[in-house]
Amino acid sequence: MNGDLLLDVDGLCVQYDMPGGAPLLAVSDVSFTLRRGEILGIAGESGSGKTTLITALLRLQRPPAVTVAGRARFFPRDGEPLDLLHADARTLRRLRWERIAVVFQSAMNALNPVQRLSSQFVDAVRAHRRLSKAEARRRAERMFELVGIPAGRMRDYPHELSGGMRQRATIALALVCEPDVVVMDEPTTAVDVVMQRQILRQIARLQREAGFAIIFITHDLSLLLEISHRIAIMYGGRIVESAPALALHRDPRHRYTVGLRDSFPPLRGPVPQLLGIPGTPPDLRRPLPGCSFAPRCAHSTADCEATVPPLQTEAERVYACIHPHRQAVEVQP
């Protein structure tokens, strides 16, 4: 997984222009890197900016969202690095699907309901590869089998598949041009736990075999801990902590990460009294001068409320907290 640099996002800021008011800063100064073959999880609750971040990065955002600062350098296998945030439409068209693919949460909306799956796949492949229809179809059939759907189902319309199969079909569709990175936005939220497990295992296997990188976005930290190499936690539009998955689980620094981790009741071991995180998520319409988590934090002081805590680096992790948590827990085997 310690491959070459694939994506380097630096100082990304996205705002929403509000009618007759000050703009709302939905993503503030977000920086992260992604290496070839790395699985980066981004966890955050509603309104934390994770989807805004991704749509800005992929240049899929629509007004009133505007990217106001930052750059996102993408390093192709061959050729010069380029900035995704300033690439022209032609470059983007070449990159999408071919190098950067996306899997959205709602599989039903991602597939064309009036086209058979086979023709959607053939279209996607032939838009990017010079292949005959028959070759494109064979390639699509191979992808179908890789995600565990019988090739015969390619003749179906999307509504003829179950929810789990549809979601697997969109994953196959994303992978059909062998991209360098796949962005997955809550790909398993709409399916049941058993199907979720099956899809995650398939993603993990395909990733091991093909070596693409993944940016996996979800509100479910417990799921990210299982699949990611590295996890970034977003709160109030910022990345407040980023660390290798195991370190983030056993020994988080930011107080919000601790609260989020301890919001998932355990399936095994003793049942502790859990409190969740008191208070409510930040209102981005009324940004605070200091740490946006301070009003909910039991450890906040006047310093926390005065200025936004700077990102601190410690070994393989970064965090934005001036009273960090330091108490590793032994996780029950």
Next chain:
Amino acid sequence: MTSVADGGPVLEAAGLTVHYPVHRGPIGGRVVHALDDVTLTLHPGRIVAVVGESGSGKSTLARVLAMAQQPTAGSVRLSGQEVRLRSRRARREYASRVQLVLQDPFSSLNPLHRVRYLLARPLALHAGVRAEAELDRRIRGLLERVALTPAERFIDAYPHELSGGQRQRVAIARALAVRPDVILGDELVSMLDVSMRLEILNLLSGLRDEERLAMLYITHDIAAARYFTDEIAVMYAGEIVEYGPSEPVTQAPAHPYTKLLIGSSPDPGREPALDGDDDDLGEPPDLVAPPAGCRFHPRCPFVMAHCRVSAPPRVDVDAGRWARCWLLVDEVEPTPRQTT
């Protein structure tokens, strides 16, 4: 069913069956087996979780228990009396004892009304509270019970001014307004942010402990069910396949489906996490033509010949726990899965 020392059951469902007729299309004239022969008992001061995948019949069960829907067969008894809702008055009386709280607090609260009005309606309709001062006192009391304090901050708010967690508290307060004996909660926290869920779960366990409410809590999250409920009923394809106290059901599941459900749930402590082979774990069956015999047999790793032909009986496992599985029947020796 389990007997508890502290008084009899408050709500009993026996043999509840719901078959939805299909009127048109290629399967017109047949029925969807949403719920088949479900028996369940709720006691004061206890929470029963109903756990299962979508389509397993969980929400249909809640709707039937709330009498929002007629069962095809079976009966519901409230405090020992069989429930027959023939008049509006009888319906209202039933609703004043059994309250359903829905999943989505963004659509279950009328956006045009303030919290005050939303809570005053049930007080006026069910408790006959009309005097302004008394209403105000009761509404503030309700807000305090669901920890929406100070009450002044919330009493004149519109739903859109509240967070999801606060809205769900208003929905719970509205159910509590009629002083029910039973609360039926359908996926109460699944629309809420993770950090807000525990406050609602802790609120519900407080209501159980302090006010001795009986509760049915429907969820797909078996870890949350283990956290705060007393018993768990695991549903599969319209049937309860395992039932018992939460700890044994989650720590030593007896039914292969319960095992699959627990093995599939996210569990950060588990290693190796995703290195296993990605066997096809299967999907829930077609409820128009459910599998013969045990409904889980097409997905079961331990399937035996007679699982395919005859439905397994209810077998007692240990104290207060039973499951429907041929593996638990002594006379039948388990044989490995036949590869075809």
